[in-house]
Amino acid sequence: MSSPHPPLFPALVAGSDLPALRFGERSLTYAELAAAAGSLAASIGSARRVALWATPTLETAVGVVAALLAGVPVVPLNPKIGERELGHIVADSAPSVVLAAPGDELPAPLRALDRTDITITPAATPPQTPAEPGPESPAFVVYTSGTTGPPKGAVLPRRALSATLDALEDAWQWTSDDVLVHGLPLFHVHGLILGILGPLRRGGSVRHLGRFSVEGVRRELADGATMLFGVPTMYHRIAEALPADPALAKALSGARLLVSGSAALPVHDHERIASATGRRVIERYGMTETLMNTSVRADGEARAGTVGVPLGGVELRLVDESGAETSDRQEVGEIEVRGPNLFTEYLNRPDATAAAFTADGWFRTGDMAVRDDDGYVRIVGRKATDLIKSGGYKIGAGEIENALLEYPGVREAAVTGEPDDDLGERIVAWIVPSDAEQLPGERELADHVAAQLAPHKRPRVVHYLAELPRNDMGKIMKRSLHA
Structure with missing residues (x-):
């Protein structure tokens, strides 16, 4: 079926024998992924919304690709979630189906839903790919950790995914030749959208460690991986291990890009990694509601303590308590952003959605920052706590x-x-x-x-x-x- 909209994953449509996903000993080529995800997509195409039991496995990656192929919004669920919070998310998002790996035991709030097991047995002839939905069509409902009250479901349209991943293609010089390694959880933006869908959008490959380990990072970077995604805790463990591990230093020094996100990487860890490997970790800044806003560019200065410059298509300003844009470069202000990377709404929460945006359409992030003279953004903390x-x-x-x-x-x-x-x-x-x-x-x-x-x-x-x-x-x- 032809579609007026370009596909989210062109390489999946082409269906080559190039590697797409690897989790430990298990892997899928683009042709195998297209067949496995296509079969599952055909069986869930009539669902209003699907919940995904997002364990760090090949099944989760296939499940999310299937939902996106089917044009069905997916609600990723943290497998460590408490029952009360899970009950709230299920009631709020009202999925008609839950996707899980065969044998996964699901907690009580999910047992009343129809269950579809994610089986990775590609059909002999891949089913017809459904037409690509429009750019405003919802792709995800991702629940944000609620600091005041229960979590809110941020509705992310397909437009936000393609805008962020294509802006990162430019900022990071990300190509189909890149092989990404990471061990991030798969129920949030960093691990799932950047870490799984990012490589698939580019036609490259991802090797997921199942869970992070310094040994896994060393092994994969020594074996041809070109990029590493992590959070500060992971880079801290790498920095601690480097003095006694020359093979780790060599593997990191061969990487094209080391990226940290989700929280600030301490300058001390930046410097320890740089001095041992000659490679600088770059940081980027995003949120569930906005996907990615800024990054240090691959061809820019990797300056410790900053999250770089706004990505292509993203407008960013700092405002004072009255809502006026700050004039002094070194004045602390709240970050507000506008662009195609933004979410559509908080599900079932028109009040919260309205409160999150200014009258002229800027999203209030709640993050406080200063801007260097050359536009680099330095986040100093959350408005509420920092x-x-x-x-x-x-x-x-x-x-x-x-x-x-x-x-x-x-x-x-x-x-x-x-x-x-x-x-x-x-x-x-x-x-x-x-x-x-x-x-x-x-x-x-x-x-x-x-x-x-x-x-x-x-x-x-x-x-x-x-x-x-x-x-x-x-x-x-x-x-x-x-x-």
């Missing part, structure tokens, strides 16, 4: 965290604010020491920050922890610190 107003100053937690991480004996650091009668808010540092027997001194830490940044940015209180609370993506859960 913007500290102390003594009349607006202070971003991120720059203090980076300064603390440079101090000897500090392995991890988080910075928050807490109420203070005199200052409005005082700066609180949460430190994981390198050695529990030798804590870096509270006064020394404060003096170090004052000397590196400014006296008003020094922490007034220091707490020492064995570890920082983190979510599946490695983001520090700051609300849990004060709890």
Whole structure:
């Protein structure tokens, strides 16, 4: 069936014998993926919406491609999700089918749904590919972690997928020759849309590790992989392993692109990796609702502590508390974005959708940043948790965290604010020491920050922890610190 719209995955339509997906010992060529996903697409084509039990497996990748071929919106589900949150997502998104790998045991909220097992037995003759839906047709409903109330389902149209992945093709010089390795979870934008659909959009291949390991990264990069995607926790483990692992350093030095996202990569880890491998990790910035907004370019300067420049097609501005665009390059403002990469709406939440956009159509990200003179964006934290107003100053937690991480004996650091009668808010540092027997001194830490940044940015209180609370993506859960 011909379609007036270009296909999301041209290489899938061509159906070659080139490798598309590899998970451990199991792999599929483009022809095999087209057949397996095409068979499944034919069986779910009448569904209103499908839920996908998104384990880090070949089945999940086939399931999501099948749903996209069928033009059916897919709701990816975290396999570690709690039953209450899962119940909310199922009730809110009302999928008619749940896709899962054969043998996966599903929790109670999913058992009432019709189940279709994702079996990877390509048909002898691939079924007819349905016509490509229009660009505004919904591709995903991805639930965002709710900081205030239950998660909201961000509806991502096909246009947002193609716009982001094609902008990254330009920024990262991403081609069909690239082989991506990663071990990210497959229920969110980073691992699933960038990490699985990105290579398929380009006609390249992806090798998923099942779960991240330094050994897996070393093996795959030494065996021809050209790109690595990870989150800061993964790069921190790589940085820790490098001094004793020359083979790892060699494998990383041969990579074309090392990309970190989902949270800020500490400058200390940037420098350790660069000095051991000669390769710099580049960072990019995105959200569930916007997909990717900015990135350090492959042909640009890989500057630690920044997320680069706006991607092609993305407009970005910083605004002050009145909503006016900031005029001073170094003034902290909230990031607002506009472009084809944005979501359509929060499912069933017209109130939340309206509140998320300005009158002139810019999306309020809630992220605070400054812009360097050449346009590079430096994120200083979330408006809700990382913007500290102390003594009349607006202070971003991120720059203090980076300064603390440079101090000897500090392995991890988080910075928050807490109420203070005199200052409005005082700066609180949460430190994981390198050695529990030798804590870096509270006064020394404060003096170090004052000397590196400014006296008003020094922490007034220091707490020492064995570890920082983190979510599946490695983001520090700051609300849990004060709890």
